[in-house]
Amino acid sequence: MQAVGNLTNKLFHKQLRTGSLALQVGPYTYSIQSDLPIVAEGIRALYRDFVLVDPQNFIDYKISIRHGGLLQRLRRQTQFYFDGTRPFAPIPIGQAYAFLEWGMNWCVSLHANEYLKLHAAVVSSERGAIIMPGVPGSGKSTLCAALGLRGWRILSDEHAMLIPGTVNVVPLCRPVSLKNESIEVIQQFSAEAILGPTSQKTHKGRVAHMKADLHADSHNASPLPAAWMIFPRFCPNERQQVTLRRRSDSFILAAYHSFNYSLLCESGFESMEKLINSVACFDLVYHDLNWAVHTVNQLVGHPDNE
Amino acid sequence: MSFLLQQALIDPSAATKMHPRQQGALISQARNSRLLASLAVVLKDSGNMETLPEKMRRHLRSALVIHAKQKMDLNYETDRIRSILRSADENLLLLKGGAYIQAELPVGKGRLITDIDILVSRKNIENVERTLKAAGWEGSQIDDYDDHYYRRWGHEIPPLISHRRGTTLDVHHNILPPTAGPNVDACLLLKDAIEIAPGIFTLSWRDMVIHSATHLFHEGEFHHGLRDLWDLDRMLRDFPDRDPHFWNELLERAERLQLQVSLFHGLNYTHKVFGTPLPAGLLREARDRAQNVAKPIVDFLYLRAFRPDHPDSRLLFTGPALFLLYVRSHYLRMPIYLLLPHLTRKLWKRCFQDDSGAPLGLDNKTGKTANQ
Numbered sequence: 001m002q003a004v005g006n007l008t009n010k011l012f013h014k015q016l017r018t019g020s021l022a023l024q025v026g027p028y029t030y031s032i033q034s035d036l037p038i039v040a041e042g043i044r045a046l047y048r049d050f051v052l053v054d055p056q057n058f059i060d061y062k063i064s065i066r067h068g069g070l071l072q073r074l075r076r077q078t079q080f081y082f083d084g085t086r087p088f089a090p091i092p093i094g095q096a097y098a099f100l101e102w103g104m105n106w107c108v109s110l111h112a113n114e115y116l117k118l119h120a121a122v123v124s125s126e127r128g129a130i131i132m133p134g135v136p137g138s139g140k141s142t143l144c145a146a147l148g149l150r151g152w153r154i155l156s157d158e159h160a161m162l163i164p165g166t167v168n169v170v171p172l173c174r175p176v177s178l179k180n181e182s183i184e185v186i187q188q189f190s191a192e193a194i195l196g197p198t199s200q201k202t203h204k205g206r207v208a209h210m211k212a213d214l215h216a217d218s219h220n221a222s223p224l225p226a227a228w229m230i231f232p233r234f235c236p237n238e239r240q241q242v243t244l245r246r247r248s249d250s251f252i253l254a255a256y257h258s259f260n261y262s263l264l265c266e267s268g269f270e271s272m273e274k275l276i277n278s279v280a281c282f283d284l285v286y287h288d289l290n291w292a293v294h295t296v297n298q299l300v301g302h303p304d305n306e
Numbered sequence: 307m308s309f310l311l312q313q314a315l316i317d318p319s320a321a322t323k324m325h326p327r328q329q330g331a332l333i334s335q336a337r338n339s340r341l342l343a344s345l346a347v348v349l350k351d352s353g354n355m356e357t358l359p360e361k362m363r364r365h366l367r368s369a370l371v372i373h374a375k376q377k378m379d380l381n382y383e384t385d386r387i388r389s390i391l392r393s394a395d396e397n398l399l400l401l402k403g404g405a406y407i408q409a410e411l412p413v414g415k416g417r418l419i420t421d422i423d424i425l426v427s428r429k430n431i432e433n434v435e436r437t438l439k440a441a442g443w444e445g446s447q448i449d450d451y452d453d454h455y456y457r458r459w460g461h462e463i464p465p466l467i468s469h470r471r472g473t474t475l476d477v478h479h480n481i482l483p484p485t486a487g488p489n490v491d492a493c494l495l496l497k498d499a500i501e502i503a504p505g506i507f508t509l510s511w512r513d514m515v516i517h518s519a520t521h522l523f524h525e526g527e528f529h530h531g532l533r534d535l536w537d538l539d540r541m542l543r544d545f546p547d548r549d550p551h552f553w554n555e556l557l558e559r560a561e562r563l564q565l566q567v568s569l570f571h572g573l574n575y576t577h578k579v580f581g582t583p584l585p586a587g588l589l590r591e592a593r594d595r596a597q598n599v600a601k602p603i604v605d606f607l608y609l610r611a612f613r614p615d616h617p618d619s620r621l622l623f624t625g626p627a628l629f630l631l632y633v634r635s636h637y638l639r640m641p642i643y644l645l646l647p648h649l650t651r652k653l654w655k656r657c658f659q660d661d662s663g664a665p666l667g668l669d670n671k672t673g674k675t676a677n678q
Contacts, residue, residue: 058361059330083338084616085529111337113368263375 005048016040019064022053026156026172027221028112029053030104033064034096036078042097042196046175046211051219061107065096082107098199098207101177105158108172109259115161115170116271117259122155122169123147125302128227129169131160131279133257136204139234139286142182145210146289147296149190150304153215155224164264164271167278168223175209183208189289228300229254229281236287242295243283250281309619311335314345315536316580318352321345326359333365335614339532340418342369347416373416377407383422383473384408387438388505391426394437398506399425399499401478401517405508406537409500413540421465421474425509427496428479435463435477443468443475451651459485481517482524488564495563511545511552512559519572520565524635531611532579538572539580553585557592570596571608579612607631 004012004023015021019033021043032043053059061082068079068090077090080103087106091099109117120133121144134140141157148154157176160169175196178186183206186193194211213219229250230242251272255261261268282299286292297304310332314321321332336342346366349355355363388398401423406414426434439445443466448456456464461480467473480492495517499507509517515538522534546552560569570592576582577589610627613619633649 056325056327057330058326058359059334060361060365062330062334083334084614084618084620085338111365111368113371114364263371265375265378 002052003048004043004050004052007052012044013040016043019062020055022055022057022059023047024051024053024219025104025174026161027170028060028108028172029057030107031055031059031062032100033062033066034100035066036093036096038093038097038197039065039100042100042209045194046196046209049213049219061104061111063100063103063107065100065103092201095199095202095207097197097209098177098202101175101209104174108159108161112161113260113263114164116164116261116264116268116275118160118162118254119158119257119259120160120254121157121176122160122171122226123152124155124169124224125152125300127300127302129155129224130228130230130296130300131169131226131254131275132230132232133160133254134232135257136179137234138232139182140232141176141178142185142234142289143232143284143286143292143296145176145178145182145186145193145212146189146293148176148210148212148214149186149192150293150297151215152302153217154212157212159259160226162226162271162275163223164267165274166223166271167226167275169226170223171221173213173218176212178208178210180205185289186210226275226279229276229279230284230296230299231282232284232286232292234287235285238285238287240286240288240291240295242285242299245281245283247276247281251276309335309613311339311341311345311532311614311619312579315341315348318349318354321349321362322354322357326361329359329362331616331618333362335616335619337365337369338616339614340530341533341536342366343373343416343418344533344536345416346370369418370416373418376419379471379473380404380407380419380422383468383471383475384506386441387422387424387475390438390441391424391434392505394430394434396426396430396434397499399496400506400508401425401481402521402537405502405514408506409502409508411541412544413537417537421476423476423478425478425481425492425495428492431463431477431479435466438466438475438477442470446474455648459483481520482565486524488567490563490565511541511549512556513563515541515545515556515572516560516563516565516569520568523568523571529615532614535572535576535579535612538576539582542573542576542582542584553588557588557595560592561595566592567596571604575608575612578609 016032017035019031022029022031034040064081065078067073068086072079072090076093078093078096079086079090080088080099082103118131118133120131121140123130123144132140132144144154144157154173154176155169155171156173159172161172162169196209198206198208200206231245231253254276255272261272284292284295294304310324310328314332321329324332333342336345342365346369349358349366384398391398400408403417403419404422406417446465446467448464453464456462461483462476462478466475466477480490481495482488482490495509495513498510498513500510501507508514518534518538518541522531557566560566573584573589573592577584607627607630610621610624611631613621
């Protein structure tokens, strides 16, 4: 099986330009088309270990980032395409890479209803998986990146995809999205972090993505059982602590952080109930990443690496 | 000229024989045309679902999940709107998708909806709007120009929205704007309405078909063109069994409503694209009543519109064809002295009040922004 990194530069650019670059991302196959150098640079850096798929195979999500017309070209804007439609407003070229990643998230957020999808980061060790739901700014992505850099396997930075009626999470490993100061925090946290292009002045501020498939099993597609649910909250002025969270609260909060809890009706309720009854739930307030990683390790009985 | 989605809808077993690349494109075309759940229903009912690869089935099942939820929500909203309208002395008459689903017609199976459309009497519409707003439905945030346009030249009030549930309600007093050539007497539609459940009405079968055809050929945007044509096909295969006089009186009814041209187009293109069976001689008679409409150029344009707006299925000149149809739909809606200022204004807004750099739009299905 060939990975993106095995392609020669010339072949890679040709495939990306013509839309024949197809990647396996968790259970889905994406094909990506773009003529923008910044997109090529980002994919080359962050997806180099992703397995290539024959473009003649079944493609789940066919996406494209390119100019929508002359007016956009003059405005230095570009456009995200999905199924040949333009679901979003035009974007400045400098933000194209961030939008590629967001667009790839969007495909799953909107369409894949075979799973109960929580808006959460998921990491795992041999002791089980941790689901970390969180609103933007809660520090879930930063903590997810840090755990990934300390030997945990990152299953997703965005979607915890639960197979209904089980506690099993389907891996969907893609780059971790870091915003504003988190970019430097992670760079200082580990010299191993590989970052893609930085998008300035997006509606979320400055955004860069980190290569997430750092583990030997990163591209293994088998579902893994969730054992913990941790609600992280980054807060510089509060005492760092980890506390047990009531199951009833956790249920409501996790449902609130779900993309399709209400869409799935009874099946959504039953799956969430099963999950919440099977995992231990905690609140984690932190501002120091080293402390947070150490605390998570202790909580689940995982050795500290490095 | 045929495309994958058309092939699979006409003959579901074709989907099982497609190459994996084509199967991916089929899902994509159906999603793009808002026909994914309808395709799922067709494949299921014909017994072809189980022979499809799992990679494909999960997309089809996903769409059925959305349809099931929409159906449940529609049921709830219908119930609420019915009781609100009752206090405004108005019956609930559902149009389009909402009607198809609530009446449990075959055309409603797998039909996805984006909003709820209702028809009320012209003289009571202000009262209805006030009552709905008092009950929690909010007006949409549009500028004064658009608001004025709706009320002065439209056949509906600006959409009402339930922000908590994310539902949009379109309240119409007619099925075509007063500026359009045909002068439809909405009282005729209301008089013939059918009560499908206590206090819930739909148009009669004939009027439903005529309305669907009218909608199709007077709408400027063809994103839903193929979907609307599929609606027509489903109805035309179903209604003659419900009413033995269905065909006899269809053309006459259309003429009475001054919508014989739209009906002819509807019958013609449904038959052309989906092979919908029509009684012998009906199409010819419909054309005679519509008088001189079958121009080759119209065919050229519409056969482009009734394809998924998708890279795999677009034909040469699809872009310009859609643009011409957009202009034509406006031309059909209003006289040129109103049309020119309106289109100029729209173009100006599009070019100079663009939402460049704006955040991604709200996704109306999950209520979450895409970029979390």
